[in-house]
Amino acid sequence: MKVTLKILKAEKIYAPVQIDELDEKRIVPNMMLRRRLTRNAKIMLYLADKCSYNNNKVVYGSAYGELQASTSITEAILREEQISPTLFQNSVYNTAPSYFSLLHSDRDEIITVSSGKNTSYEALRTAALQALISQEPVLCVVTECINIQRIEEVNTCSSYLEAGAAVVIDVIEEDSTKISELKESDNKKIMESLKHIWWIAENKNGEKFSIEL
Amino acid sequence: MNAYINAYASQSCAGNTDTLMDAIYKQRSAITIDSTYIKDTPVGLGKMNNGDFFTILKDVVAQVLETSNLSNFHDTLLIVGSSVGGMAESERHFFQDKNYKNINPKKHIISVIEDTLVEHFSFLSARSISTACTSSANALLLAKRLIKVGAYANILVVGADELCSTTVCGFHALGVLSSKPCSPFDEARDGMNVAEAVAALLIQNRPTKDAVELAGVGASSDAYHMTNPDPTASGAFSAMKNALEDAAVASEKVDYINAHGTGTVANDQVEALGVEKLFDDVYISSTKAITGHTLGAAGALEAVVVCEVIKKGQIPPQTSLKKAENKNIHLATRVYKREIKYALSNSFAFGGNNTSILFGAVQ
Numbered sequence: 001m002k003v004t005l006k007i008l009k010a011e012k013i014y015a016p017v018q019i020d021e022l023d024e025k026r027i028v029p030n031m032m033l034r035r036r037l038t039r040n041a042k043i044m045l046y047l048a049d050k051c052s053y054n055n056n057k058v059v060y061g062s063a064y065g066e067l068q069a070s071t072s073i074t075e076a077i078l079r080e081e082q083i084s085p086t087l088f089q090n091s092v093y094n095t096a097p098s099y100f101s102l103l104h105s106d107r108d109e110i111i112t113v114s115s116g117k118n119t120s121y122e123a124l125r126t127a128a129l130q131a132l133i134s135q136e137p138v139l140c141v142v143t144e145c146i147n148i149q150r151i152e153e154v155n156t157c158s159s160y161l162e163a164g165a166a167v168v169i170d171v172i173e174e175d176s177t178k179i180s181e182l183k184e185s186d187n188k189k190i191m192e193s194l195k196h197i198w199w200i201a202e203n204k205n206g207e208k209f210s211i212e213l
Numbered sequence: 214m215n216a217y218i219n220a221y222a223s224q225s226c227a228g229n230t231d232t233l234m235d236a237i238y239k240q241r242s243a244i245t246i247d248s249t250y251i252k253d254t255p256v257g258l259g260k261m262n263n264g265d266f267f268t269i270l271k272d273v274v275a276q277v278l279e280t281s282n283l284s285n286f287h288d289t290l291l292i293v294g295s296s297v298g299g300m301a302e303s304e305r306h307f308f309q310d311k312n313y314k315n316i317n318p319k320k321h322i323i324s325v326i327e328d329t330l331v332e333h334f335s336f337l338s339a340r341s342i343s344t345a346c347t348s349s350a351n352a353l354l355l356a357k358r359l360i361k362v363g364a365y366a367n368i369l370v371v372g373a374d375e376l377c378s379t380t381v382c383g384f385h386a387l388g389v390l391s392s393k394p395c396s397p398f399d400e401a402r403d404g405m406n407v408a409e410a411v412a413a414l415l416i417q418n419r420p421t422k423d424a425v426e427l428a429g430v431g432a433s434s435d436a437y438h439m440t441n442p443d444p445t446a447s448g449a450f451s452a453m454k455n456a457l458e459d460a461a462v463a464s465e466k467v468d469y470i471n472a473h474g475t476g477t478v479a480n481d482q483v484e485a486l487g488v489e490k491l492f493d494d495v496y497i498s499s500t501k502a503i504t505g506h507t508l509g510a511a512g513a514l515e516a517v518v519v520c521e522v523i524k525k526g527q528i529p530p531q532t533s534l535k536k537a538e539n540k541n542i543h544l545a546t547r548v549y550k551r552e553i554k555y556a557l558s559n560s561f562a563f564g565g566n567n568t569s570i571l572f573g574a575v576q
Binding site for chain 2: 001036063064065070071073074077078080082083084085088089090091092093094095097098099101102104105106107108109110111112113114115116118119122125126129132133150151152153154157213
């Protein structure tokens with residue numbers, strides 16, 4: 001079953017190692033909350049802010065999730081050190097959208113998708129379902145932060161170790177067979193898990209696409 | 214289009230679905246006391262102890278296929294719910310080698326469960342959900358909606374999480390682990406038991422014999438704290454209310470609630486308050502006193518339990534309950550035999566992520 005999506009907003013950001021300017025002080029004025037944010041959370045909040053989205057349903061995606069937090073925990077266990085409670089609460093894959101919910105007092109549904117290299121495609125399909133069910137625009141964000149010191153197995157596997165893209169989608173009643181299908185970006189520097197959402201974020205504001213639920 | 218649970222299977226520290234239900238009704242906790250994960254600190258854990266996790270995963274899914282009306286999963290969407298993915302395997306390599314060289318990143322991440330099942334069974338399509346302890350409950354939520362809009366005829370939901378040091382030591386760091394089998398909703402409860410499980414449910418758009426309806430789904434966010442639930446219970450209340458509204462079922466029609474009921478002070482207090490606010494008189498119990506908290510697998514495992522409860526017409530008692538903290542909810546103190554038309558299952562998670570699933574008997 002295919003539905004037609006209209007792209008209401010689309011944004012992306014990336015850096016070879018670390019994204020420098022995420023406007024954190026303005027976006028998260030509460031210092032205590034700001035200090036707890038993970039890199040994925042900072043990027044997600046930045047992209048949501050760029051999309052002017054602060055309420056309703058969110059679908060977040062990440063193939064690697066909070067890898068920095070989970071590796072720090074296993075290293076602490078190996079050293080027989082106490083684990084920081086904040087580190088543990090920040091290790092779950094839904095950490096970034098949970099901070100979004102806290103920041104904006106958004107009490108709506110949050111779904112986190114993690115499907116390896118297909119993550120952004122599956123996140124977009126899930127967001128399309130959520131938009132269809134709620135008949136409201138839905139924010140879909142996918143981020144990856146694999147700038148993990150000491151782990152060369154991941155921190156050399158992509159040209160951009162930090163990257164994210166966000167789209168606000170709405171399902172519209174238009175014959176999906178007459179609309180072009182969602183494609184993946186041919187940007188070789190972007191991690192595979194981001195390629196479908198990246199294609200939309202490459203200046204596709206206002207355009208329409210069809211997607212299989 | 215309505216959604217029906219037509220086949221299911223599970224494996225947990227209490228064994229398969231039959232032995233699990235036997236343990237639940239006989240109030241026999243399957244939690245064991247372990248001193249290997251945390252130095253000098255015994256904790257109650259729910260360990261499967263019957264082989265390799267990924268072999269169990271494939272066995273459970275094979276059992277569902279065997280008991281279903283399908284000959285394969287080629288026209289079935291797979292939705293996996295997991296909170297740790299392949300973390301246990303990564304830890305084994307890391308603790309032995311003290312470096313990351315032998316860790317395959319693709320086998321560390323959440324999607325390793327999806328990849329393993331797709332490779333072994335071949336599905337039409339697959340995706341994985343990871344919202345911590347609501348992961349497989351949210352997989353059920355999406356499955357119900359996908360069937361409702363007519364996108365799929367067959368969806369397999371799998372909840373799977375393996376015990377690992379990160380979760381055991383992490384919950385220890387939060388100070389919420391019990392050193393004995395947990396006692397949800399008891400005045401003297403002192404924490405939860407981390408556990409592991411695999412549960413799989415085949416959801417289809419037509420009922421087969423002995424089907425249970427996946428009648429309603431609801432979700433919400435607390436927007437309160439990363440780990441502590443909103444003390445007003447507004448998030449838990451909204452998720453349960455949304456599930457009832459989705460099914461157009463009044464609260465007085467619900468016969469049983471399988472609670473999230475982890476046994477932590479904060480969760481049980483807030484969940485009981487949410488139930489008290491929404492329901493007048495409904496039996497409630499948490500089967501985590503038997504299985505422990507199976508994290509991302511909990512929603513699917515407890516969906517299997519609720520299907521069994523509806524089919525057997527027997528409300529499970531609250532194991533380990535001596536003195537209830539909240540006197541305004543109706544904790545089941547023994548097995549009650551009765552017709553069960555509707556039963557609700559709650560799952561709550563880090564980030565204030567709440568999901569409730571309403572199950573109904575097929576008339």
